[in-house]
Amino acid sequence: MKNLQKRTAALAGLALLASLGLTACGSDDDGGDGGDGGSGGDSSSITMIPKNLGNPYFDASTAGAEAAAEEFGGSVEEVGPDTATPDSQVSFINTAAQQGAGAVVVSANDPSAICDALEEASSAGVKVVTFDSDTEPECRDIFVNQADAAGIAAKQVELIAAQIGDEGEVAILSAAANATNQNAWIELMEADLEENHPNIELVDIVYGDDDDQKSFDQTAALLSAHPNLKGIISPTTVGIAAAARYLSTSDAKGKVALTGLGAPSQMKAFIEDGTVTEFALWNPEDLGYLAAFAANALASGDIEGAEGDTFEAGKLGEYTVGADGVVVLGEPYVFDAENIDQFKF
Missing domain, CATH: 3.40.50.2300 (Response regulator)
Structure with missing residues (x-):
């Protein structure tokens, strides 16, 4: 997360979590404070927050993330609002941070409305990946873009x-x-x-x-x-x-x-x-799959989200982080009467 020291929201988040007695683990401190230490910074716990629940597109992307988690030994929990309004995701981000998620993977309903919540989560050691729809770049670690x-x-x-x-x-x-x-x-x-x-x-x-x-x-x-x-x-x-x-x-x-x-x-x-x-x-299952692998790589400390960082994404192969922390899945695919029966999502 870029320039968090410039945002007072991060300090507020630290104070809040301290008052709740929660452990915050950043990727720069693998030792923690002893004990089980919660799951902040631990790739085993990823919270998926789509724009809204009950959307078949996001059902598919979450299924992809769950498949990825099975491969790298993690877990995925999907939570989110019923309607896609600008600030409807804030409470779910806050809860994920308070519960010590290793990473949150969010499709943003608004580029800035959830930034304070994401930065508070980051200050608690939670890695932040956006996918499908981005926030302002300084509000997350990586954006997994479905295509250029x-x-x-x-x-x-x-x-x-x-x-x-x-x-x-x-x-x-x-x-x-x-x-x-x-x-x-x-x-x-x-x-x-x-x-x-x-x-x-x-x-x-x-x-x-x-x-x-x-x-x-x-x-x-x-x-x-x-x-x-x-x-x-x-x-x-x-x-x-x-x-x-x-x-x-x-x-x-x-x-x-x-x-x-x-x-x-x-x-x-x-x-x-x-x-x-x-x-x-594009294939939303692949998008969620790639986003989960990116979150896992961040939470495990394998990458920092810097341009040029590389990570493995299972069946999709190796990906490189581009400028502004962007990872691109691939090109859009055209569906018509001749090929639509080949796809089930």
Whole structure:
């Protein structure tokens, strides 16, 4: 964790934990204070905190983390909020620190709202890994990115352009308005459309907050507000599935193209009935698997999260930490009718 000495939150966290009589173990002090010493800094205990519970995407990433923990002899506990609001993860981070987790692995709902809580956890010896959606870099040790942001944005623009003949009105159905990853992709998609697709007009950006019903309703609202809409990009698994569900029974089926980032298990029916032709994603199980190995490497003291650090991630092989503590899983994969049956997540 960078520049924690500059943040008073870290001192507050130390005082809080001291008052609770909890042991804080940092990776720089392998000796501890004797006894069992709790599990702070111990790779055997990882707390997964997704944006929200009940989200199939995060169910898959947690399953991947659990598989990784079995391989390196650790344990994973998933906790989190029911809804993806900016500060809804704070209490779960605080509890993980108080219970002496070796590491927390968090998909941030907001880039800064959880920073104080993460820095308090770090001051207690808990290693901090973000995955899927990042915080400000100084708030964590490593960010496990699913793919290069530019590549993700370019792939979604490429798909929608091909499906609508590279012209017409399109809209974006995103997750939460503060989601770091969504906003980064949207900014890059806007630039790509402006520079490379002058005949495509982005007419609206709406937010479903990774809630199925709200995303469904936002799809209906988009079609009502933009009768000439030719395509929707939804860079969120909840959003694209909800949009597909709406389109599949509407007059817009086959007329309004839909693509984005989706889970094959959710999208298979909509590929088969012709509502959707192509969409993209990475394997969220692999993302959680890699994040758990990164957390284990940090908590074990094998790496510090510095640029150039390398660690082994089981079946995925060796990874190198890049600038700003970023580790990249790989490139997005396109799913269509020919290959979707090969994937179960």
